Amino acid sequence: MAASTVAASELIKSMNKQMSTLYPIASCVIRRISTTSARRHSQSPLTAQSDSQQLVGVVGLEIHAQINSNTKLFSGSPVRFSAPPNSLVSFFDASLPGTLPVLNRRCVEAAVMTGLALNCTINQKSLFDRKHYFYADLPAGYQITQQRRPVAVDGTLTYSLLGGKQRNQVVKKNVHIKQIQLEQDSGKSLHDDARSHTLIDLNRAGVGLMELVMEPDMSCGEEAAAAVRELQLILQALGTCQGNMSEGQMRVDANVSVRKPGEPLGVRTEVKNINSVRYLARAIDYEIQRQIDVLQRGGKVQNETRAFDSKSGETIPMRDKEGLQDYRFMPEPNLPPLIVYEDNASLPAGTDACQAVVVQEIRDRLPELPGVKRDRLVQTHGILPEHSFTLVNEDGLVEYFEAVLKATRKEPRKVIGWVTKELLGRLRERDMSVGQSPVAPLALAELLELQETGRISSSVAKQVFQEMWRSPGKTAPQIIQEQDLGLVSDMAQLHDICQKVVDAHPDEVDAVRNGNKKVLNKLMGLVQRETKGRADPVVVREILQEKTS
Ligand SMILES: Nc1ncnc2c1ncn2[C@@H]1O[C@H](COP(=O)(O)OP(=O)(O)OP(=O)(O)O)[C@@H](O)[C@H]1O
Ligand SMILES: [Mg+2]
Numbered sequence: 001m002a003a004s005t006v007a008a009s010e011l012i013k014s015m016n017k018q019m020s021t022l023y024p025i026a027s028c029v030i031r032r033i034s035t036t037s038a039r040r041h042s043q044s045p046l047t048a049q050s051d052s053q054q055l056v057g058v059v060g061l062e063i064h065a066q067i068n069s070n071t072k073l074f075s076g077s078p079v080r081f082s083a084p085p086n087s088l089v090s091f092f093d094a095s096l097p098g099t100l101p102v103l104n105r106r107c108v109e110a111a112v113m114t115g116l117a118l119n120c121t122i123n124q125k126s127l128f129d130r131k132h133y134f135y136a137d138l139p140a141g142y143q144i145t146q147q148r149r150p151v152a153v154d155g156t157l158t159y160s161l162l163g164g165k166q167r168n169q170v171v172k173k174n175v176h177i178k179q180i181q182l183e184q185d186s187g188k189s190l191h192d193d194a195r196s197h198t199l200i201d202l203n204r205a206g207v208g209l210m211e212l213v214m215e216p217d218m219s220c221g222e223e224a225a226a227a228v229r230e231l232q233l234i235l236q237a238l239g240t241c242q243g244n245m246s247e248g249q250m251r252v253d254a255n256v257s258v259r260k261p262g263e264p265l266g267v268r269t270e271v272k273n274i275n276s277v278r279y280l281a282r283a284i285d286y287e288i289q290r291q292i293d294v295l296q297r298g299g300k301v302q303n304e305t306r307a308f309d310s311k312s313g314e315t316i317p318m319r320d321k322e323g324l325q326d327y328r329f330m331p332e333p334n335l336p337p338l339i340v341y342e343d344n345a346s347l348p349a350g351t352d353a354c355q356a357v358v359v360q361e362i363r364d365r366l367p368e369l370p371g372v373k374r375d376r377l378v379q380t381h382g383i384l385p386e387h388s389f390t391l392v393n394e395d396g397l398v399e400y401f402e403a404v405l406k407a408t409r410k411e412p413r414k415v416i417g418w419v420t421k422e423l424l425g426r427l428r429e430r431d432m433s434v435g436q437s438p439v440a441p442l443a444l445a446e447l448l449e450l451q452e453t454g455r456i457s458s459s460v461a462k463q464v465f466q467e468m469w470r471s472p473g474k475t476a477p478q479i480i481q482e483q484d485l486g487l488v489s490d491m492a493q494l495h496d497i498c499q500k501v502v503d504a505h506p507d508e509v510d511a512v513r514n515g516n517k518k519v520l521n522k523l524m525g526l527v528q529r530e531t532k533g534r535a536d537p538v539v540v541r542e543i544l545q546e547k548t549s
C-alpha cells in the first residue's frame with residue numbers, strides 16, 4: 001500500500017512540474033529492439049536428448065496488445081509514445097479520489113473486432129474486475145481487468161511455418177485462444193542505476209490493452225514466434241493495434257513447461273514482458289532446455305516468474321514470486337456490465353445506435369486477413385507461397401505488387417522477382433518502408449513494359465532501375481534515351497559486331513562447330529559487352545549460330 005500511496009501523492013507534484021518522480025524500488029529492464037519476422041521452421045520441437053528423450057516443451061502465451069486508440073481505456077487522456085514524462089495523465093489516471101472510469105467505446109470495438117478475426121465467441125455481456133497489486137507505477141493499487149467474464153472467448157489463431165526439405169512448404173498450425181480481455185496498462189518504472197532510484201512515468205497508465213490468452217498448444221520458440229508474428233500482422237491489418245513491439249505495443253509473457261507426451265502438464269514458469277519476436281523464440285528455447293536440465297539432474301521446476309536477458313541469452317528469476325501473489329480479485333463497482341448487441345434488430349427500444357457496440361457492423365468491416373491474402377496471391381497470380389509471405393510481411397508491398405501488375409503485361413511470376421529482390425532488397429539495405437520507395441509502382445511498371453515489349457534487354461532494365469532509384473522522378477524512357485540504352489535495332493550493325501567477335505575468337509568458334517554449345521554463350525557475352533547489354537539476346541544467338549555453323 002505504501003508504495004502506491006507515495007506514487008499517487010508524488011504524481012500530483014510531477015504533473016505540475018512536468019517531470020519524473022523518483023522512487024527507490026525494484027529495478028526494471030528496458031530493451032529497445034526491432035521487430036523481426038519469424039524465421040523459417042528448420043528444427044523439430046525441442047526435446048531432451050538420450051536418457052529422457054521424450055521430454056518435450058509446452059508453451060502458452062499471454063499477449064498484451066496496446067489498443068490503437070486516440071485516448072485511454074477509461075479516461076480522455078491522449079495516447080502517445082515518447083511524450084514528455086507524465087504529460088498525458090488525467091486525474092483518473094493518477095487515481096485521485098472522486099474520479100470515475102468512463103469506458104472508451106473505440107477500445108471495446110477493437111477488442112470485438114480482434115475477437116471476430118480470431119474466430120472467438122463474443123460475450124454479449126462481460127464484466128470488469130479489480131486485480132490488486134502494489135507497484136509504484138500503479139497508483140490505484142489495482143488494475144481494472146476482465147477476470148470473471150472477458151469480452152471474447154474460445155477462438156483460434158492459424159499461423160504458418162515454412163518447412164520441408166526445400167523450406168518452401170507451408171505448414172499450417174492452430175493455437176487456441178482462451179480469451180481476450182480488456183484491461184488497463186500500468187505506468188512505467190525506469191530505473192536509474194547510478195542513483196539507485198526509479199523514475200515513474202504515468203503516460204502509459206490507463207492505456208487500453210487487450211490481453212490475449214492462448215492455450216498451451218505450442219511446443220518451441222519457433223512456433224511461438226510464428227504465432228506472434230501472425231497475430232501482429234492480423235492486428236495491424238485490423239488496425240486494432242499498431243503492433244510495434246519495440247515501442248511496447250505488443251508484449252509477450254511466455255509460459256513454459258516440459259513433459260512427456262501424454263502425461264499431465266508440467267509445472268510452468270512465466271518469462272515476462274518479451275518485446276521482440278526473435279527474443280521470444282530464444283527465451284522459450286532456453287527455458288525448455290533449462291527445465292529439461294533441471295529434471296535430468298533430479299531437480300524440480302519452480303513455478304516462478306523469470307525475465308529474459310538478451311545479452312546472455314538466458315532467463316533469470318525475477319524477485320517477485322507469482323505463486324505467492326494474491327490478487328484479491330473483486331468486481332469493479334464503478335463500471336456496469338459491458339453489453340454488446342449482435343445486430344441492430346437486437347438493440348432494445350430507445351437505444352441510441354451510435355452509442356451501442358453492434359457486433360454485426362464490426363463483422364461487416366473486417367478487412368482481408370493476412371492468411372486469406374496469401375492464399376489469394378498464390379491462387380490469382382500463381383506466385384510461390386514463400387513469395388506470398390514476403391509480400392504480406394512487408395507493409396504496403398502487396399499493394400505495390402498489385403499496382404505494378406495492373407500496369408504491365410509482364411507475368412506476375414516475373415514481376416515478383418523485381419518487387420521482392422530489386423525493390424525490397426534496396427529498401428531493406430537502407431531501412432526504408434515501401435511508402436518511401438523512390439521508384440513508384442507505375443514507374444517500375446513502365447520499365448518492365450519496355451523490357452516486355454523488347455525495347456531494352458533484361459540487363460539494361462536492371463541498370464535503368466538502379467538509375468531510377470538514384471534519381472527519383474526520372475522515368476525509364478528518359479534514362480534510356482539519355483544514356484542511349486535502347487536495344488540495337490540496326491541489323492547490319494549487329495552483324496558487324498558479331499563478325500568482329502567471331503573473327504577475334506577462332507578457338508571458341510571451333511569449339512562451337514565441334515558441338516560445344518556452351519561456348520556460344522561466351523560469344524554472346526562478348527557481343528553484349530561490345531553493345532553494353534543493348535543487343536537482343538535472341539537475335540544475337542541467331543546471328544552467331546549462323547556464323548559458327
Ligand atoms: N503447464 C503449462 N505449461 C505452459 N503453459 C501453460 C501451462 N499452464 C498454463 N499455461 C499457460 O499459461 C497462461 C496462463 O495465463 P492466465 O492469464 O490464465 O493466468 P496467469 O498467468 O496466472 O495470470 P496473469 O495474467 O496474472 O499473468 C496461458 O497462456 C496458458 O496457456
Ligand atoms: Mg494473464
Ligand SMILES: [Mg+2]
Pocket residue numbers: 062253270
Ligand atoms: Mg500470466
